[in-house]
Amino acid sequence: MNKNQALLWDHPRFRSWIAVARACQLMQTVLTRELADLDIKPPHLDILVNLYRFEGISQQELARKLLVGRSNMSMTLPQMEKRGLIERRGDTRDKRVLRLFLTEEGRAVAEEAMAIQTSLIERTLSSTPIEQCHAMAESMEKIILALHAEVVDETESA
Amino acid sequence: MNKNQALLWDHPRFRSWIAVARACQLMQTVLTRELADLDIKPPHLDILVNLYRFEGISQQELARKLLVGRSNMSMTLPQMEKRGLIERRGDTRDKRVLRLFLTEEGRAVAEEAMAIQTSLIERTLSSTPIEQCHAMAESMEKIILALHAEVVDETESA
DNA sequence: ACTTTATTGTTCAATGTTGAACATTTTTGG
DNA sequence: CCAAAAATGTTCAACATTGAACAATAAAGT
Numbered sequence: 001m002n003k004n005q006a007l008l009w010d011h012p013r014f015r016s017w018i019a020v021a022r023a024c025q026l027m028q029t030v031l032t033r034e035l036a037d038l039d040i041k042p043p044h045l046d047i048l049v050n051l052y053r054f055e056g057i058s059q060q061e062l063a064r065k066l067l068v069g070r071s072n073m074s075m076t077l078p079q080m081e082k083r084g085l086i087e088r089r090g091d092t093r094d095k096r097v098l099r100l101f102l103t104e105e106g107r108a109v110a111e112e113a114m115a116i117q118t119s120l121i122e123r124t125l126s127s128t129p130i131e132q133c134h135a136m137a138e139s140m141e142k143i144i145l146a147l148h149a150e151v152v153d154e155t156e157s158a
Numbered sequence: 159m160n161k162n163q164a165l166l167w168d169h170p171r172f173r174s175w176i177a178v179a180r181a182c183q184l185m186q187t188v189l190t191r192e193l194a195d196l197d198i199k200p201p202h203l204d205i206l207v208n209l210y211r212f213e214g215i216s217q218q219e220l221a222r223k224l225l226v227g228r229s230n231m232s233m234t235l236p237q238m239e240k241r242g243l244i245e246r247r248g249d250t251r252d253k254r255v256l257r258l259f260l261t262e263e264g265r266a267v268a269e270e271a272m273a274i275q276t277s278l279i280e281r282t283l284s285s286t287p288i289e290q291c292h293a294m295a296e297s298m299e300k301i302i303l304a305l306h307a308e309v310v311d312e313t314e315s316a
Numbered sequence: 317a318c319t320t321t322a323t324t325g326t327t328c329a330a331t332g333t334t335g336a337a338c339a340t341t342t343t344t345g346g
Numbered sequence: 347c348c349a350a351a352a353a354t355g356t357t358c359a360a361c362a363t364t365g366a367a368c369a370a371t372a373a374a375g376t
Contacts, residue, residue, distance in 0.1 A: 041362090043362085043363095068363080068364090069363080069364060069365070071363080071364070071365075071366090072362085072363060072364075075362080075363080076362085076363095094371075094372070095370080095371060095372085096370070096371050096372070097371095
């Protein structure tokens with residue numbers, strides 16, 4: 001009756017990935033709580049970090065980096081702009097695009113939030129040796145490539 | 159000016175975790191697309207898998223396993239019941255709890271969905287050696303424990 | 317030059333998720 | 347036995363996310 005079940009949970013890669021997914025979900029939950037002090041949520045942090053590193057990026061480019069739709073950015077960014085964290089300036093060459101910049105306050109919040117995230121990661125990964133972290137990152141990069149291939153496969157066949 | 163940035167991205171554990179989070183997000187996206195054939199989404203799959211393994215579980219227990227609130231279950235499970243995937247029976251001993259069971263169709267859908275997920279994982283993790291998968295899972299278990307500790311810390315201090 | 321196609325951002329309706337307040341039932345402590 | 351506390355599930359309002367349809371602009375093809 002449960003032949004499928006036995007087969008399923010014997011797959012070592014399956015079990016491993018379930019652990020990865022669970023850890024990610026938990027990390028997200030804890031990070032959400034810790035960011036509450038700054039009155040921002042993980043999606044805002046992702047945006048701040050990307051603007052911190054890639055100043056002047058467009059909404060489209062940002063959406064692609066964050067793996068979300070453009071409409072998401074159209075909803076979230078104006079909120080952050082009203083809150084004074086970011087600024088949107090029209091591109092002079094291409095009147096369609098809006099280029100994104102951190103305000104001074106946005107930069108400050110970004111730094112605080114990144115400090116919180118880094119601290120959390122350092123704390124929770126402290127039991128994992130550096131070499132294992134590196135190996136993990138290397139594996140993840142390969143997995144990301146494989147997943148990107150899946151994405152283009154499906155969009156092309158459609 | 160960007161001293162913080164340089165320090166941040168030099169943290170090996172930080173960089174590694176970002177890769178993990180990204181891979182998870184992508185996996186979720188691709189899985190969502192592949193499950194569309196069965197007209198279910200990842201949260202439904204999580205529920206089906208848990209009912210497959212833990213028949214007769216309560217809504218509360220299920221919510222805890224899935225790391226979501228009880229209200230989430232109260233919204234989602236009646237939908238799945240109407241769709242004929244699951245069944246909710248009142249516990250005879252404790253009139254508060256509803257015990258959850260897969261219907262025949264629910265079991266069939268669960269098996270198909272698990273096959274899709276397993277196949278996707280096998281495909282995308284194929285480049286990662288089994289030993290590395292095991293090491294990864296071991297690290298993740300430690301991280302999960304550390305994160306659980308964070309959760310109780312915060313709830314107790316509050 | 318001009319029509320067609322593609323890109324960027326917005327809007328909107330549909331859906332999903334959360335936390336707080338609530339009713340019911342059970343357990344605990346006196 | 348009874349009142350207080352806890353547990354379970356529901357409801358609701360607030361918010362987030364998505365995809366499709368749309369307007370404005372730019373790029374490509376002719």
